[in-house]
Amino acid sequence: MAAHHQIAASLPGITSGQRGFVLVLGAVALLALVYAVVLVKEVLKADQGTPKMQEISKAVQEGAAAYLNRQFRTLGVFAIIVFLLLLLLPVNDGGWPVRIGRAVFFLVGASFSATVGYVGMTMATRANVRVASAARGGGGQRGFHIAFRTGGIVGMLTVGLGLLGACVVLLCYNDHAPTVLEGFGFGGALLAMFMRVGGGIFTKAADVGADLVGKVEAGIPEDDPRNAATIADNVGDNVGDCAGMAADLFESYAVMLVAALILGQSAFGSKGLMLPLIIGGIGVISSVVGILATKLRATDRNGLVPINRGFMISAATSLVLVAIAAFTFLPSNFSKFGAGFASKGNPAVIAFVAVLIGIVLAVLIQQLTGYFTDTIRRPVKDVAKTSLTGPATVVLSGIALGLESAVYTAILIAIALFGAFLLGSGSIGVALFAVALAGTGLLTTAGVIVSMDTFGPVSDNAQGVAEMSGDIDETGARILTDLDAVGNTTKAITKGIAIATAVLAATALFGSFADAIGTATIKAIGADGTISGTNYAFQYLVTQPNNLVGIILGAAVVFLFSGLAISAVGRAAGRVVFEVRDQFRTKPGIMDYTEKPDYARVVDICTKDSLRELATPGLLAIFAPICVGFAIGVAPLAGFLAGAIAAGVLMAVFLANSGGAWDNAKKMVEDGHHGGKGSQAHEATIIGDTVGDPFKDTAGPAINPLIKVMNLVAVLIAPAIVKFSLGNDSSAAVRVVIAVIAFLIIAAAVIVSKKRVVSMGENPADREPAEAAA
Template identity: 40%
Template sequence: MNVWLIAAVVAALGLAWVNFRIVCGQQPGTDKMQAIAKAIQEGADAFLRLQYRKIAVIAVLILLVLAVVVSWQAAVAFVIGASMSATAGWIGMKTATLANVRVANKARETESLGETLKVAFLGGSVMGLAVGGFALLGLGVVVYVFGHLMGQMRPEMLTVHGNWLGIPGIRDIPFTMTVSGYALGCSIIAMFNRVGGGIYTKAADMGADLVGKMEAGIPEDDPRNPATIADNVGDNVGDVAGLGSDLLESYVGAMISALVLVSCQFFSRAQSASPMTAMQLEKLIAYPLLFGALGLLSCVVGITTMLVRKMSNRPHRELNGVTMLSAVLTIVFTGIAGRVFFSGEDMASMGFSVGWMSPWACAVLGILAGIVIGKIAEYYTSFDFRPTKAVAEASREGAALTITQGMACGMNSVIGPVLVLGTTIILAHTFGGLYGVAMAAIGMLSFVTVTVSVDTYGPIADNAGGISEMAQLNHHVREITDNLDAVGNTTAAIGKGFAIGSAALAALSLFASYIYAQAGDRAAAPDFSLILNMINTLTLSGAVVGAGLPYLFSGILIEAVAKAARRMVQEVREQFARNPGIMTGEVLPNYRQCVEISSAGALREMKIPALIAVLSPLVFGFIFGAEFVGGLLIGTTLSAIMLALYTANAGGAWDNGKKYIESGHFGGKGSEAHKAAVIGDTVGDPLKDTVGPSLDILIKIMSVVSLISVSIFAKYNIYDWLTSFMR
């Protein structure tokens, strides 16, 4: 397994370097194009540096708490996780800011959709390969160093140990705490990158649209718009660095859920009639890593085919082709590996109903579920289908009906993915128990490298369109980039569906581990079963509060975007008023001021949502105890899944409804329908690019924090202390 893991990491990061060099080798275009691209690069680089400094302060505090309260191993793993996620985000963002101008120039030189698509995809693939490579690299280091070299994976170590502070009754399983620390490190970076980047990009985007398009009547990305550079910078920090960290965190969270669950099950079954053997334990921990390694190698093969063959002028078919190829190769390779890996094992005693096929079958269920959820997202967000066309058509009657139709579209889109997830959970549990559910989450993200590559190509194409507009290139260039961008909006919605779906499956596995940990000594009893009593007043109250948390979280994010957007609107208006020469093209606007407004707004507003995610389980746990937090996790997970699906798909429908009109329907650009569609798109911007992507991270951060801290607040909380006086 170690050989396959090393081979996958080396292949992924090696191909990322090759693709990076190919992208850098493309011509960057005219002097004007390069000047615009440089401004975008400097803005994105400056923001990410400032953001990482802010994150470093909070990370140090979390590091100290983990070292003192949990273990120094968990603290080190937290640093490794944060470093892997931050590095992947940084590499992806840097590559995207180099690729955007080269994509625009390729369209200028060749006027070929296929050739332009290839450069955009190769730029995005660096982000995807970095996500898969660094995620597995960090997890492999944690498992090998702490699990094997330091013995935390040895059966005799997978028992509960006293907390080193010496607090009576506080016990945990060391390996689960260590890998959970790694997951928490990835989650913290993902939360700040998604929240900070989302606030940044949508404040700039909304400011540019509301004043530039609606008031001044100038095209999108017009060089006369002071907010246009900030808008293009935001695409990189939010939709590239944020996206990469988000899906890396989802990928790691799915794998960690399996490792933690197996460790908890080994301990819980130790005194039962059918305890888990040491060999079974080793294989059940190793298989998710092997699955991830083979999935990553499959993605390397898929991406390489895009590198060596000639592209057609059908970007949707090309991108779907590489995704399906990677998925099929993953299914085949992991099936063979599963047959060899579990050969000779007593699978029935492990709770697997279809023998050696059980873990693999559950992962395949996850892959199929991810594809179906992606297709549902595509149906509701692509203007090739009726729902988005209906949103565009409603724009002929004004902005109110545009918004109403988009809301309906988003709400209708929720039930399909939910039914798929529910069916997947039931079937996976039938085949492989809770471990099977965790494997379904791993399967859904097993080809995350291609998913991220396809997603990242979208903002690169969007940036290329902005550069072509600002550099006043031939209109054919913008037509090519707009075509690629429209497909990118749909692929982004599909990627969000994968992230949300896997978060739901991983959260269920982590929740099961939480119940094991919360049960304490009872978990080792022969008759122990996973039960959380929903009619218990504490559990039910926690579920009610938990269901409300995603709405509070989302409201704060939307308000943060609105505050920053208002400042952006005021700045753009003031520049137009102070300098009439801007509109005539005689004077360049002050782009830097708008970049600084977006940066300041994002850095100021991103702290509270992140603190809600980290502190909610701790505050409620130390007040009300473990049963309340159990309900809190149930309520938050269910509520966040629905809200994330709704916001992602409604926002995607509004965005592509606008693009459908811009392609010449219902009056085209400048028509009344277009103006209404721009308002709908503006309403959807913070929903699809700030709220939706952040909610799946909220679920997993709360689950991991709860798992790490439950051994303490299950024993020591204010509610138990007060009720002890009433007995």
């Protein structure tokens, strides 16, 4: 392994001719942004509906914008602190210019992630009323078109900004680009995680609170205007499912490119730096094709049929173009890359098959997730049927469904990883690059994937706007209900694909982590970087107890992170429940429409609670790998990352699919099955949906950026860990101090979080001021 790192450290960057090609790819990225502008104009030209619809939509727009503005102000301070810390962390090669570049592009990555999220939220809050208006006249095809094209805006921003950032870094830093890109990917991943957690807490606190008081206690419909939490619920759909998920998918795209560029340089030389960008450019083209091909036909059974069709067309386009690129750009043997590349096999074949594996994985996960969450499939029908025996059986069947589906998804991802590994022909560097190429292949359809995801909250909001306004006929209501059910499935599908990219990216980042450790070791002790003796902190044997400790801790962090996120939703939802109950009690005229609920009050509660609660999961993600790495060494830290990936993929899929199945089971009952609305079966499915809300929209999706944040933190701190691990006694003392500080920060954050308890039998207004402030 040491020899591999010596080669990697001395590899040249791109040639002058290749720089021109990078400029062309940068132009392709800009064209993606131009197409996003075209889609914006198309969506905004649509009719905005009745004045009442516009009034409700405007309230949602204002609430969502106010939340994100406050969140960005909070995270802006945090981003500056991380920027300064990155300046202090050493780099293995390049000195201060590279160190500064890494810190600067951390801010760029965070800004791009924020931009994708903000624009996605902004367009979704403007599209909802247009979809609702289209449905009024029975325009199901028109409503579908507006909702999906709105998602296309976010999709093109994702691929455009991700590719543009990578091109700029490569042009500016050439052979040092992989190190600088670590900062770019970290910025995108960190901000996405905070937006995903914060937005997820907001949306599900409002949703759970609205359901528990409105539907269960008061017996009024989901989006009834008499419920004070309805505006907050609709705001939450946008800040959680649009802004949060859009930022999440952007960082998935960016981090995957980062991993591929880092590993490509050592596996394929300068062509390894170019190939991921070429595949990214192909992704722009195939995403445009997929978006244009997604049109609802009169003969389609439901909205999922054209979405699947567009996705397949996009995937096929990607595969054909990647085949052309691989066999024209890459040589037929490794010797043509130059001295030091002695791997076996045909690089062009390896690259094409790796991308094929990624695309096939995306298609299979789409089909598998759709099977477990679609209303026309047996699993959801079975969950809905259990509502006849009460909420307990609904919850049990949903949990069982989630657990089972997670196994199948994990097996698919494992097969893909092993297939990419076999392509390495005995070279771990080539094998890891193949894994990274599989991830970039999966994300060649990123534009369509993001469109699928944004389609969900836009459809959900459209139904809410229509119901709250009352300006919708029975046919229009039926159209919006169908679109919302399809949206639930597409959101579950994109979450499944997102966790697959997280696993592929994290596995690929293992390579960059090992590379950083190897290079730092050579720099610290010279020679070939081989450590003699019995320094178990540098030995990667799974049978070593210290490495098993790392694996256990990594898995434990996923469980703790999920528990913290779900608990945060429970606490915030408790406050919403009390507020809505209090408004029903103090304003009796609400029920007969003579008094208007205070919607802004609930929005404010959700905003404050979500911004306060997101700190603890975020601090855990950042400081857990620091604590493990500095306390017990780099090999246990590798085990920690492996444990987090293994537990993370199972947990994320379990949470997402359980929640999606519960939600669609509820919609089946609301459609008239098993007694319909108002029946005991309906109440049972509402309980299941309420349990599933923080599963599928808070904890589950946040695991994706969690895994990548922890991997990138490990890569960034690797040189420092090696430096202090191989130093003198004073260095050991510094390691201990850093580990203890990291542990104390995590412990303090968890303890403070646990003190924020709102029991269901206690009214916050009756609490002591000092206790309420906690």
